[in-house]
Amino acid sequence: MAFYILKRLLAIIPTLFGVAVLIFLLLRVVPGDVVEARYMSQGSQFQSQDLMNIERKKLGLDQPMWKQFTTWMGGLVRLDFGLSMWTGSPITEEIKLRFALSLQLAIMASTTAVLLAIPLGILAAIKQDTWIDYAVRVFSIAGLAMPSFWLGILMILSMLIFFKWLPPMVFTPLWVNPWENLAQLIWPALAVGYRYSAVGTRMMRSTMLEVLREDYIRTARAKGLWLKLILSRHALKNAILPVLTIMSLEFAFLLGGLVVTEQVFNLNGLGMLFVEGIARRDYTLIQALVMLVATVFLLVNFLVDIAYAWLDPRIRYR
Amino acid sequence: MAATPQTLDQLAGADSRPRWVSAILNFVRRRPLGAIGAAIILVMALLAATANFIAPYDPLATDYGAMLAAPNAQHWLGTDAFGRDVLSRMIYGSRTALMVGLGASLLGAVFGSLIGVASAYFGGRVDLVVQRVMDVFFAFPVIILALAVVAILGTGVGNVILAIATPMVPRCARVVRSSALSVREMPYVDAARASGYGHRRIILRHMLPNVMAPILIMATAFLGEAILLEASLSFLGLGVTEPTAAWGLMLRGAAVEFAETAPWMAFFPGLAISLAVFGFNLFGDSLRDALDPRLRTQ
Numbered sequence: 096m097a098f099y100i101l102k103r104l105l106a107i108i109p110t111l112f113g114v115a116v117l118i119f120l121l122l123r124v125v126p127g128d129v130v131e132a133r134y135m136s137q138g139s140q141f142q143s144q145d146l147m148n149i150e151r152k153k154l155g156l157d158q159p160m161w162k163q164f165t166t167w168m169g170g171l172v173r174l175d176f177g178l179s180m181w182t183g184s185p186i187t188e189e190i191k192l193r194f195a196l197s198l199q200l201a202i203m204a205s206t207t208a209v210l211l212a213i214p215l216g217i218l219a220a221i222k223q224d225t226w227i228d229y230a231v232r233v234f235s236i237a238g239l240a241m242p243s244f245w246l247g248i249l250m251i252l253s254m255l256i257f258f259k260w261l262p263p264m265v266f267t268p269l270w271v272n273p274w275e276n277l278a279q280l281i282w283p284a285l286a287v288g289y290r291y292s293a294v295g296t297r298m299m300r301s302t303m304l305e306v307l308r309e310d311y312i313r314t315a316r317a318k319g320l321w322l323k324l325i326l327s328r329h330a331l332k333n334a335i336l337p338v339l340t341i342m343s344l345e346f347a348f349l350l351g352g353l354v355v356t357e358q359v360f361n362l363n364g365l366g367m368l369f370v371e372g373i374a375r376r377d378y379t380l381i382q383a384l385v386m387l388v389a390t391v392f393l394l395v396n397f398l399v400d401i402a403y404a405w406l407d408p409r410i411r412y413r
Numbered sequence: 414m415a416a417t418p419q420t421l422d423q424l425a426g427a428d429s430r431p432r433w434v435s436a437i438l439n440f441v442r443r444r445p446l447g448a449i450g451a452a453i454i455l456v457m458a459l460l461a462a463t464a465n466f467i468a469p470y471d472p473l474a475t476d477y478g479a480m481l482a483a484p485n486a487q488h489w490l491g492t493d494a495f496g497r498d499v500l501s502r503m504i505y506g507s508r509t510a511l512m513v514g515l516g517a518s519l520l521g522a523v524f525g526s527l528i529g530v531a532s533a534y535f536g537g538r539v540d541l542v543v544q545r546v547m548d549v550f551f552a553f554p555v556i557i558l559a560l561a562v563v564a565i566l567g568t569g570v571g572n573v574i575l576a577i578a579t580p581m582v583p584r585c586a587r588v589v590r591s592s593a594l595s596v597r598e599m600p601y602v603d604a605a606r607a608s609g610y611g612h613r614r615i616i617l618r619h620m621l622p623n624v625m626a627p628i629l630i631m632a633t634a635f636l637g638e639a640i641l642l643e644a645s646l647s648f649l650g651l652g653v654t655e656p657t658a659a660w661g662l663m664l665r666g667a668a669v670e671f672a673e674t675a676p677w678m679a680f681f682p683g684l685a686i687s688l689a690v691f692g693f694n695l696f697g698d699s700l701r702d703a704l705d706p707r708l709r710t711q
Contacts, residue, residue: 240691256673354557355649
């Protein structure tokens with residue numbers, strides 16, 4: 096088991112290295128750089144090339160590509176992300192502010208998703224091909240179809256029109272004022288959570304249907320066990336694993352991929368930081384953000400694999 | 414006894430219906446949700462094809478006398494901040510959505526399935542390298558990869574299609590590869606190899622047609638996703654650009670700013686996006702059930 100864990104953990108490193116190379120190259124192909132972006136934003140496009148080159152030198156942008164890459168890699172190995180090219184402050188500081196918000200939102204959204212998906216999926220499976228099943232399926236496909244940013248706009252709009260109330264637009268950390276914090280974050284969490292629950296609901300329904308056809312379920316029923324007991328003890332345990340897998344894999348993307356929803360609810364999270372960073376050509380910041388999201392994704396992936404191997408010894412020997 | 418000729422008549426009546434009609438009726442009866450999806454797609458395609466004739470106004474024509482007008486007899490769904498007719502822009506928007514959706518899912522499916530089949534066919538080291546590269550792409554959130562491509566290529570319909578197809582390629586490749594792995598072990602592939610056919614011929618003529626079911630399933634699933642992604646990119650101002658009529662773009666800027674006084678601007682385009690994606694998802698689900706029962710769990 097220890098060998099398996101080590102093997103899986105080491106397999107993360109080449110993938111992360113690939114992510115680093117890919118994002119590094121992608122950014123270098125984007126036209127313009129941070130110096131140009133700054134002069135553009137100040138409205139002076141015709142700055143002298145000499146001045147711009149001096150600034151580029153300060154940021155190390157005059158170095159050959161391989162050298163920029165090795166410098167960055169050298170920092171990464173020591174967990175030093177460097178300075179933001181735009182603000183000049185350490186990237187860990189820039190990210191720390193937004194990370195708390197994004198993490199909380201991701202946790203709240205996935206909680207919403209799990210709480211919706213599991214009961215609805217089970218219900219649809221038990222009542223297969225009845226109107227309840229159809230209603231649940233339509234509800235979940237509709238969740239996949241509605242853009243969460245539109246759902247967000249509708250939420251804000253209806254609160255404004257029917258209750259003459261708007262959720263707070265400025266972020267308050269949970270430990271400062273929990274009420275204010277929840278009043279702001281519950282709405283995006285619901286909008287995003289509904290969307291992500293759809294994937295889980297469909298998965299739960301289909302795995303449950305599969306498990307309910309297994310022989311051991313028939314045996315349990317033949318023994319005369321209560322349906323409730325069969326569902327909770329025998330069926331759910333076997334059906335829930337793939338659902339939790341697929342939902343935990345989404346978690347990393349909830350952390351960094353809520354670009355549009357953050358815009359609607361005016362949340363200054365990692366997604367907003369990413370869009371800002373791209374507009375500013377802030378290479379170091381974007382590189383750090385992408386590495387962060389990829390690392391979380393790969394770690395979650397790794398944990399899921401380990402959990403599977405722990406639960407099912409057959410996997411370890413593959 | 415009198416009932417027999419009557420039922421026979423009914424039977425004859427059923428038989429006299431053209432075959433395609435009974436095929437459609439059969440589909441509607443067996444997969445009602447899929448039929449609803451197909452109907453939505455058909456309506457959308459019709460709207461897109463006949464936009465020139467049925468849209469009451471030019472989607473780009475501004476009318477500063479009727480800015481932010483509420484839905485009324487002239488403008489059924491109201492007007493936007495430039496006095497452009499929301500209904501006309503929505504009808505033309507279906508064109509943009511279909512173009513981006515079809516273009517991106519076609520591109521993604523073609524490249525993804527070629528990579529997937531080739532990776533399975535060659536196997537060994539090639540397969541290993543391709544899989545590791547796909548893993549790298551998987552570690553990026555879809556929208557972030559698409560945004561990066563838009564940043565490189567710039568905005569506009571063509572570039573958005575490329576940007577959306579990029580994250581779809583590895584997803585399609587992975588699914589197609591797993592089906593192609595079993596096809597590779599089939600005797601007819603061995604036979605083709607023994608006959609001395611080249612790699613290209615075996616991949617394109619012998620393996621690809623046999624993994625068509627998962628490819629079709631992936632492509633329809635991408636269609637809805639691509640429309641949604643286009644809307645998100647356009648909403649951010651990094652997709653289709655003004656003045657082109659696109660649903661995501663219609664939700665941007667003034668639609669949010671004046672949401673309280675002119676809610677129709679934010680409501681109807683979003684409804685169009687949801688309906689379109691809903692239709693494609695319903696249809697895709699039924700298609701998956703019909704083509705490949707094994708994939709039902711995914």
